[in-house]
Amino acid sequence: MEKNVAIKVENVSKKYCKSLKRSMMYGVNDIARNTLGMGSHGEKLRKDEFWAVKDVSFEVKKGETLGIIGSNGSGKTTMLKLLNGIFWPDKGKLSVRGRVGALIAVGAGFHPMLTGRENIYVNGAILGMNKKEVDEKFDEIVEFADIGDFLDTPVKFYSSGMLVRLGFAVAVNVQPDILLIDEVLAVGDLSFQNKSLRRLAELRDKANAVVFVSHNLEHVRNLCDKVILLDRGKIMFAGKTVKGIEEYHRLTRKKKMISVKNKKGFRSPLHSSSGDINFGTVGLLDERGTKTGKIEAGKPLTAFFEFETFRGIEELYFTVGIRDERNYNCILQTSNYAGKNRFRNVSKGKHRLIVKFSTPNLVPGLYFPIIAARNAVTNETYEKNFNLKPFLIEGDGASRGIVLTGSKWKLDKIGLKGRKRE
Amino acid sequence: MPEAVKTYQPDNSLRKGYFSIFREIVDEIVENRWLTWQLFKRDFLTIYKQSFIGVLWAFIIPLVSVGTFVLLNQSGIFVFGEIGIPYPIYAVLGMAxxxxxxxxxxxxxxxxxxARTMITKINFSKKSLVIASMGQALVSFLIQFGLVVALFAFYGIAPSPLVALVPILIIPILFFTLGLGFILSLLNGIVRDVGNMLSVLITFLMFLTPILYAKPTEGLLAVLTVYNPLYYLAAAPRDIVLMNRVSEIGGFVASSILAVAVFILCLIIFHLTETRVAERV
Structure with missing residues (x-):
């Protein structure tokens, strides 16, 4: 391994077993094979096994912070456990330079019957500190944890906050060369969180390399030099953080789209019809008028609604809206405004309504069109359908909220000028 | 300071060769001795906590089993054989x-x-965990040995001066136990039946091994005892205390060699296969 590389992962794969009984069987089998000096044919999947991490390669140089992002079950934590040496790869090779410290599960290894003082020593030892280190760091740990008089009380009488604080205090006082962090930042109240963040910044400065796993993309964006995006154990993207987060959003939207499409039987409450009209295919049209499922953020949005009328309708109007995932109506417009866009004498048969929103400016995400068709004279409702095929608005992940907009920022100091003049 | 590069890859130790990894094992154990001590202290401190009489349980448990045998003997149901010293001393010492x-x-x-939750979340020496667990046995041993001293005083007998050799003579049985413990901890980590089976098996072995009765001279049990290393390993330190000599020195030496061999073999197997346990424990 080159001198400037802190972590090197080469084609690493790790498999898990879904069935408990089989897992037991395979475990004993593997032990027997190894005992007899045989390899453990790790490259093959046995029944009920699957790849939790598959063929992953990356490198972290000294001084770099790597983020690992991905949805639940994508293999992030497994990857971290592999780097930590808790799990061993089934295929491939993984090398780390120096002492590895992990903020994975703070407080694991605490014994409820032991006092805070005793647990600090035991936990310190488990985390790889020697006696001298714990002795030196002891006061700092106690102060950081802020447990006051409870130092000599069994930790089973601690509040959950105290327990977590103590666990964190011990963990952040180990000084590793390679620091692994798994979603531990949201611990305690605001002041403890800030204290922890400051301490983590110190640790990161001293460490050779940091690997950071989090669902909090803001943290990832701020802390990481580069990211890898995992999905079902495979690397989908490796590179610049900003680009990686965009890819992550893109992937999440795509997955949501698929899961919404596959969901069955949620039609009824969101759909009511008089039987005079029935809506069929719904979607978007691109600039050339061809059907599409997604558009770029900031571009005009053209939606079409195909429907069939079962009798002639003398005066029809529509209400069309766009809802986001939180069910908020981002756009809601009715065609019948000031007497405009009332469609007269709609004959029996198939029709297509096209609505063009010229400046929708919605942030990237998954959106659901909704529509209602009503009689403009009697105001009776023919069809209300809130359950139509969703579509995607694609773009970078920088904007959140509802409205997409550019922004310019400026910081001024105020109040001083006026005083000077006096 | 040059930082060591650690490499993980499947069958890591297997590649290095079966016996050349011994050095690696010794280094790991030595390096982690403070951790072992801390884990031992943790086990020791917690074993009798949340209990009013605490450490007294270490006295009560052997006394009850020995008491049962005394009762059985007085009713004529159970015959110890020829011992030559007060039975309680013989039995409590043997039990220790x-x-x-x-x-x-x-x-x-x-x-x-x-230690499931720890193993799946923190990377630390699992050998330390197994070694530290032996501490429980050592502590109860010390307590029961105290009981033996009290019994000697009660009967007005003095133990032989060679009692000082006891710490050396128990080394083989400790090696034997720890060796088997390494393998069984792995298997029990993966398949819990192993632990349950073991509790049954150990009670059975206790009756099979002449601990609470004298060595039988005839019958199937006499034949079995000749080939029972546990008998030699437990009897030798007892004989030293009671008779000032090891009566079956040959059996003891052979059993000790066996014990050390079992220990080394099991330790190597443990080292080769411990990487399998975290994902299945």
Whole structure:
């Protein structure tokens, strides 16, 4: 391994077993094979096994912070456990330079019957500190944890906050060369969180390399030099953080789209019809008028609604809206405004309504069109359908909220000028 | 300071060769001795906590089993054989050595399963965990040895001066127990039946081994005892205390060699296969 590389992962794969009984069987089998000096044919999947991490390669140089992002079950934590040496790869090779410290599960290894003082020593030892280190760091740990008089009380009488604080205090006082962090930042109240963040910044400065796993993309964006995006154990993207987060959003939207499409039987409450009209295919049209499922953020949005009328309708109007995932109506417009866009004498048969929103400016995400068709004279409702095929608005992940907009920022100091003049 | 590069790859140790990894094992154990001590202290401090009479349990448990045998003997149901010294001393002393094996084996075989959450979240020496669990057996041994001293005083007998050799003579049984404990802790970590089976088996072995009765001279049990290393390993330190000599020195030496061989083999197997346990424990 080159001198400037802190972590090197080469084609690493790790498999898990879904069935408990089989897992037991395979475990004993593997032990027997190894005992007899045989390899453990790790490259093959046995029944009920699957790849939790598959063929992953990356490198972290000294001084770099790597983020690992991905949805639940994508293999992030497994990857971290592999780097930590808790799990061993089934295929491939993984090398780390120096002492590895992990903020994975703070407080694991605490014994409820032991006092805070005793647990600090035991936990310190488990985390790889020697006696001298714990002795030196002891006061700092106690102060950081802020447990006051409870130092000599069994930790089973601690509040959950105290327990977590103590666990964190011990963990952040180990000084590793390679620091692994798994979603531990949201611990305690605001002041403890800030204290922890400051301490983590110190640790990161001293460490050779940091690997950071989090669902909090803001943290990832701020802390990481580069990211890898995992999905079902495979690397989908490796590179610049900003680009990686965009890819992550893109992937999440795509997955949501698929899961919404596959969901069955949620039609009824969101759909009511008089039987005079029935809506069929719904979607978007691109600039050339061809059907599409997604558009770029900031571009005009053209939606079409195909429907069939079962009798002639003398005066029809529509209400069309766009809802986001939180069910908020981002756009809601009715065609019948000031007497405009009332469609007269709609004959029996198939029709297509096209609505063009010229400046929708919605942030990237998954959106659901909704529509209602009503009689403009009697105001009776023919069809209300809130359950139509969703579509995607694609773009970078920088904007959140509802409205997409550019922004310019400026910081001024105020109040001083006026005083000077006096 | 140059930072060591650690490499993980499947069958890591297997590649290095079966016996050349011994150095690696010794280094790991030495390096982690403070951790082992801390884990031992943790087990020791917690074993009798949340209990009013605490450490007294270590006295009560052997006294009850010995008491049962005394009762059985007085009713004529059970015959100890020819012993030549007060039975309680013989039995409590024998039990003290026997439980090094029984308590030690049960504690060590449960050590990985009990530390499940730690093993799956922190990377630390699992050998330390198993070794530290033997501490429980050593502590109960010391307490029971105190009981033996009290019994000697009660009967007005003095133990032989060679009692000082006891710490050396128990080394083989400790090696034997720890060796088996390594393998069983792994297996029990993966398949919990192992632990349950073991509790049954150990009670059975206790009756099979002449601990609470004198060595039988005829019958199937006499034949079995000749080939029972546990008998020699537990009897030798007892004989030293009671008779000032090891009566069957040949059997003891052979059993000790066996014990050390079992220990080394099991330790190597443990080292080769311990990487499998975290994902299945």
């Amino acid at each position: 050595f026997w439980q090094l094996f029984s308590t030690g084996l049960i504690a060590s075989s449960n050590s990985l399963a009990k």
